[in-house]
Amino acid sequence: MKCLNCGxxxxxxxxxxxxxxxxxxxxxxxxxxxxxxxxxxxxRNNCPRCMKPESEGICSDCRLWEQKFGIINCHxxxxxxxxxxxSYFKLYKRYGDVLxxxxxxxxxxxxxxxxxxxxxxxxxxSPGHLQARGxxxxxxxxxxxxxxxxxxxxxxxxxxxxxxxxxxxxETPQTFSALPTIEQIPKNQHxxxxxxxxxxxxxLMHAHDIFLSAGFKNISTFSLSR
Ligand SMILES: [Zn+2]
Ligand SMILES: [Zn+2]
Numbered sequence: 422m423k424c425l426n427c428g429x430x431x432x433x434x435x436x437x438x439x440x441x442x443x444x445x446x447x448x449x450x451x452x453x454x455x456x457x458x459x460x461x462x463x464x465r466n467n468c469p470r471c472m473k474p475e476s477e478g479i480c481s482d483c484r485l486w487e488q489k490f491g492i493i494n495c496h497x498x499x500x501x502x503x504x505x506x507x508s509y510f511k512l513y514k515r516y517g518d519v520l521x522x523x524x525x526x527x528x529x530x531x532x533x534x535x536x537x538x539x540x541x542x543x544x545x546x547s548p549g550h551l552q553a554r555g556x557x558x559x560x561x562x563x564x565x566x567x568x569x570x571x572x573x574x575x576x577x578x579x580x581x582x583x584x585x586x587x588x589x590x591x592e593t594p595q596t597f598s599a600l601p602t603i604e605q606i607p608k609n610q611h612x613x614x615x616x617x618x619x620x621x622x623x624x625l626m627h628a629h630d631i632f633l634s635a636g637f638k639n640i641s642t643f644s645l646s647r
Pocket of ligand 2: 468469472473482483
């Protein structure tokens with residue numbers, strides 16, 4: 422198999438354990454050279470609510486969300502946003518290479534096997550973005566791994582998030598609304614909301630707020646990068 426990012430061959434040598442225990446073999450689409458460019462977040466003195474690395478306790482963003490919305494953030498992410506992640510999302514989202522959706526398959530799949538939720542939903546692309554890109558990047562990133570339900574719709578914004586500075590991002594008003602199917606879900610269900618990148622947390626906080634307002638209590642969020 423070849424690395425989806427750079428085309429180098431990938432050696433997927435099975436361990437004795439995998440062969441004899443008939444463990445599910447999770448495909449890997451990334452070579453070791455590319456993998457070395459990643460900065461995993463696990464075990465780095467993270468904010469306990471959002472996994473911001475090296476934050477020594479609850480970070481200021483998470484405190485803000487609690488004050489402003491009464492939201493106790495419950496977020497997990499896998500990799501720090503760095504140069505590799507930046508160029509990955511540029512190729513995947515800006516240049517629209519949908520095949521790259523599977524580059525992190527193994528990492529996300531492993532996380533999904535250790536964390537259990539009743540309902541898994543995602544941050545959908547706005548209609549304008551969907552039309553311009555031809556695919557929904559968050560949906561494609563996770564659809565092979567989770568049984569995704571679309572429960573939110575996103576209105577087209579005046580300016581894309583990527584073109585906003587930090588303050589503008591924090592000030593962005595609510596752009597999500599709930600689909601009627603949300604009403605059919607029992608309120609005691611544990612909800613997971615997926616996004617691709619977590620920057621200020623604004624987008625996921627808005628999505629979180631929709632579920633909170635709809636009466637759900639157990640809400641978690643996840644992003645590939647933070
Ligand atoms: Zn590679
Ligand atoms: Zn935090």
